[in-house]
Amino acid sequence: NAGVTQTPKFQVLKTGQSMTLQCAQDMNHEYMSWYRQDPGMGLRLIHYSVGAGITDQGEVPNGYNVSRSTTEDFPLRLLSAAPSQTSVYFCASSRGQGRDGYTFGSGTRLTVV
């Protein structure tokens, strides 16, 4: 049981480049979310999904796209990377709101130069 798997662990992008951060879970969780963590800011919600085909925006969605074609996968796409998107990105999943806590991946550390 791998839990939540994020790839890559580290990435350096140039301004304007695009990329996809991968997230996969093998627990059959309906809820999945993407957060970014910046020093002194805690975690901020980017996008979330309550099931395959259903996504919605969080607190800081600008510059990011998501899709949820399967229960297992929830990729996060950066359309045109900017230095302000330098951060640590965490993907998390849970069975459902209020049923239990989120299981987090180990994170992707992204630097945009």
Add this chain to the structure above:
Amino acid sequence: SQQGEEDPQALSIQEGENATMNCSYKTSINNLQWYRQNSGRGLVHLILIRSNEREKHSGRLRVTLDTSKKSSSLLITASRAADTASYFCATDRPGTYKYIFGTGTRLKVLA
């Protein structure tokens, strides 16, 4: 905007002492969760307390919730060096499927 705010921002104690950290939030909630994050790692879920509960225990952890004051506290008893980490509260927003995290308390337990 942040829903939960932890207090204090940083806490340093001796091994064996108790550590208390607080979380305040702004709007009504259905439940509140506490997480631990070791340096450079992902978050680990510690405990979930529902709005109709006032206190919950898990091992050396004790969580209280006061919905009238919109606040929660996390008590770690008999702390160990391995408890050194950042602790975050997270609250749901009723009517949505969002969980919003606070800015965290950095706990350092000195051996």
